[in-house]
Amino acid sequence: xxxxxxxxxxxxxxxxxxxxxxxxxxxxxxxxxxxxxxxxxxxxxxxxxxxxxxxxxxxxxxxxxxxxxxxxxxxxxxxxxxxxxxxxxxxxxxxxxxxxxxxxxxxxxxxxxxxxxxxxxxxxxxxxxxxxxxxxxxxxxxxxxxxxxxxxxxxxxxxxxxxxxxxxxxxxxxxxxxxxxxxxxxxxxxxxxxxxxxxxxxxxxxxxxxxxxxxxxxxxxxxxxxxxxxxxxxxxxxxxxxxxxxxxxxxxxxxxxxxxxxxxxxxxxxxxxxxxxxxxxxxxxxxxxxxxxxxxxxxxxxxxx
Ligand code: BDR
Ligand code: CA
Numbered sequence: 001x002x003x004x005x006x007x008x009x010x011x012x013x014x015x016x017x018x019x020x021x022x023x024x025x026x027x028x029x030x031x032x033x034x035x036x037x038x039x040x041x042x043x044x045x046x047x048x049x050x051x052x053x054x055x056x057x058x059x060x061x062x063x064x065x066x067x068x069x070x071x072x073x074x075x076x077x078x079x080x081x082x083x084x085x086x087x088x089x090x091x092x093x094x095x096x097x098x099x100x101x102x103x104x105x106x107x108x109x110x111x112x113x114x115x116x117x118x119x120x121x122x123x124x125x126x127x128x129x130x131x132x133x134x135x136x137x138x139x140x141x142x143x144x145x146x147x148x149x150x151x152x153x154x155x156x157x158x159x160x161x162x163x164x165x166x167x168x169x170x171x172x173x174x175x176x177x178x179x180x181x182x183x184x185x186x187x188x189x190x191x192x193x194x195x196x197x198x199x200x201x202x203x204x205x206x207x208x209x210x211x212x213x214x215x216x217x218x219x220x221x222x223x224x225x226x227x228x229x230x231x232x233x234x235x236x237x238x239x240x241x242x243x244x245x246x247x248x249x250x251x252x253x254x255x256x257x258x259x260x261x262x263x264x265x266x267x268x269x270x271x272x273x274x275x276x277x278x279x280x281x282x283x284x285x286x287x288x289x290x291x292x293x294x295x296x297x298x299x300x301x302x303x304x305x
Pocket of ligand 1: 011012013014036075118119144156162163164231232
């Protein structure tokens, strides 16, 4: 069992991932970030969801905007509050600093903490910029984000970019180009692991059923499919059953400007040039293939009440 800091812009699939994390790993704390919702709403959502699901973990407040880009509107797919507008939320949005919590925790438990990041990477970038000494002390950083275009999955916000990376492309570039040991779960695999509305109901988890109702209704209306991709939960699938993934290693950079902003690029060329943007970078692990049925069945068995 790993000790996790769970970094989230908590929307619907983040909440599924949090329920999965609480059942499979040791949760040290939940750090929130803007993305699917504003950061204050993310703090409130994390507290509400933990209370409803009997999850015990402190919640911290992280970055409210990207490092350099202008802030963009929250996602709409997850409902106005990010959790399907299913419940009143009486919780406070005041909390201690997420970035400081990450720094202090990694220093206090060197080589023991796994960071799971399922929103924009702004908190992680701020933590390593403020305290570069933590970089070699992180056990692993597991990210849901990016898209490499295998099987046509190249983006979900633009034809080139995945939401979490696109939201703060500079933060993503800094984190992926750092010496942190990263594992990426990009759209290439997350789009292959789907859950139907009926399968959600069979989990017998009323809170999960309630929060994903508008998401499923939208998907049915727009795509004719009563179901959704389990995106963020795949970070926990990686920790629980890494053998279900096929992994490529390559250095990765992120396009920060222009029409392909947010595009994740892995080194495929063997060309050596003086202007090589990958020169000297750590090869990160990219999950590009998945045994979707193994991942789905493990998730169902773990979450079924
Ligand atoms: C990512 O975007 C968000 O809306 C989801 O929570 C997930 O983290 C998928 O691109
Ligand atoms: Ca997310």
